Amino acid sequence: MEAYIMDWLNAMLRFAHFVTGVAWIGASFYFNWLENNLNRQGQQKEGISGHLWAVHGGGFYYLEKFKSYPNKLPKHLHWFKWEAYFTLITGFALLCVVYYYNANSYLLKSGTDISATTGILLSLAGLVVGWLIYDNVTKSALVKKQAIVALIMLVVVAVSAFFYQQFFAPRAVFIQIGAMIGVIMVFNVFFVIMPSQRELVKACVEKSELGEEIGFRGYIRSRNNNYFTLPVLFIMISNHYPIFYAGENAPIVLIAIFIITVLIRHYFNLEGEGKRGAKTALGAAVVLIAIAFYLLIPSKPKVIEGAKPIAYSQIALIMENRCSTCHSANPSDDQFTVAPSGFMLDTKEQIINAKDIIYTRTIASNSMPFGNKTHMTQEERDVLALWLISLKK
Numbered sequence: 001m002e003a004y005i006m007d008w009l010n011a012m013l014r015f016a017h018f019v020t021g022v023a024w025i026g027a028s029f030y031f032n033w034l035e036n037n038l039n040r041q042g043q044q045k046e047g048i049s050g051h052l053w054a055v056h057g058g059g060f061y062y063l064e065k066f067k068s069y070p071n072k073l074p075k076h077l078h079w080f081k082w083e084a085y086f087t088l089i090t091g092f093a094l095l096c097v098v099y100y101y102n103a104n105s106y107l108l109k110s111g112t113d114i115s116a117t118t119g120i121l122l123s124l125a126g127l128v129v130g131w132l133i134y135d136n137v138t139k140s141a142l143v144k145k146q147a148i149v150a151l152i153m154l155v156v157v158a159v160s161a162f163f164y165q166q167f168f169a170p171r172a173v174f175i176q177i178g179a180m181i182g183v184i185m186v187f188n189v190f191f192v193i194m195p196s197q198r199e200l201v202k203a204c205v206e207k208s209e210l211g212e213e214i215g216f217r218g219y220i221r222s223r224n225n226n227y228f229t230l231p232v233l234f235i236m237i238s239n240h241y242p243i244f245y246a247g248e249n250a251p252i253v254l255i256a257i258f259i260i261t262v263l264i265r266h267y268f269n270l271e272g273e274g275k276r277g278a279k280t281a282l283g284a285a286v287v288l289i290a291i292a293f294y295l296l297i298p299s300k301p302k303v304i305e306g307a308k309p310i311a312y313s314q315i316a317l318i319m320e321n322r323c324s325t326c327h328s329a330n331p332s333d334d335q336f337t338v339a340p341s342g343f344m345l346d347t348k349e350q351i352i353n354a355k356d357i358i359y360t361r362t363i364a365s366n367s368m369p370f371g372n373k374t375h376m377t378q379e380e381r382d383v384l385a386l387w388l389i390s391l392k393k
């Protein structure tokens with residue numbers, strides 16, 4: 001019953017996290033697009049810096065951006081913040097339900113000697129430290145040199161990835177880095193963007209002079225958030241692909257994901273603003289993707305010439321001992337009381353039908369058995385590999 005309830009909680013929170021995330025990122029993409037596409041040419045109306053016509057969903061829209069603030073504060077002013085806050089709240093709850101609640105299986109690396117509590121504290125510390133580093137860098141004079149800020153954040157990602165790989169399960173490393181960047185984004189909204197918007201509103205009400213600094217502070221954080229979006233989204237979904245998270249070189253993959261997705265974002269921004277260098281950014285991203293594709297091709301196990309063919313009975317025994325404690329109609333595992341992902345390996349037919357996916361999870365990556373809870377040996381993996389290859393012939 002407990003596993004059943006946790007599954008429901010997991011599904012509901014994931015859904016809420018996804019929906020609030022879409023709402024937040026959607027609005028953020030839209031406003032970024034708006035900034036890039038405002039018509040600032042020619043004669044503008046008094047006090048207006050740009051305007052834009054659009055047609056969408058059966059109507060025409062006309063938008064104007066003020067140079068500073070309107071003469072009178074409108075009665076209904078829309079703010080965009082709850083989407084961001086709820087993305088953090090649901091995301092953190094999901095982190096607790098999946099990774100902290102079952103820290104021994106989901107958060108910690110198999111064989112690590114730190115306790116679940118230490119693991120959770122390390123994870124929480126990372127969420128705070130990531131923000132403190134970013135916030136202090138962005139408050140310093142370095143803020144004028146965004147390339148250096150990007151480089152520092154790359155170092156933060158790299159160091160964290162290598163650090164957490166020592167203690168965390170491969171998937172948890174990815175989630176940790178994704179969560180760290182996500183926290184920075186939401187804190188940017190809460191601690192900087194919202195306060196600077198409140199100052200903007202205050203200036204409007206009091207008709208006071210608007211310091212350039214206020215606008216810049218909000219602008220830079222929201223621009224940085226825009227660059228963080230693609231890395232976070234990719235890191236979150238890469239959780240479904242052991243080819244990215246399960247290899248020995250997972251930290252390098254994380255670094256590559258950060259660089260490539262930021263380059264893609266950069267391409268869209270430069271292109272949108274009509275600036276030079278857009279094609280170069282895109283070209284660099286494509287080249288890096290090609291390199292990553294090549295480097296991540298799983299190495300083929302060596303086929304030993306003249307080796308005896310593997311008898312199915314050997315495979316059946318391995319599956320029974322190492323896999324169907326969880327992947328069975330009647331699992332014996334203490335934690336997984338129903339077959340994970342509904343995936344069962346009870347019969348020869350089921351095993352043969354799943355040969356490719358078994359190869360991916362057990363040979364190409366070591367992402368199964370889960371946390372190697374059933375202590376599968378390398379010899380067993382080699383035997384399984386030979387058998388799976390003989391099936392492919």
Ligand code: HEC
Pocket residue numbers: 319322323324325326327333336340341343357358361362368369370373374376
């Ligand atoms: C301790 C429990 C446990 C054991 C033992 C285990 N798995 Fe899994 N398996 C899981 C969980 C949990 C998932 C779902 C999460 C995931 O995809 O990583 C899963 C998912 C899978 C998937 C993906 C299924 C799909 O449709 O997405 C495959 C394939 C798989 N396991 C193969 C194996 C093989 C082969 C073994 C034995 C060598 C094995 N597992 C042993 C828990 C286990």
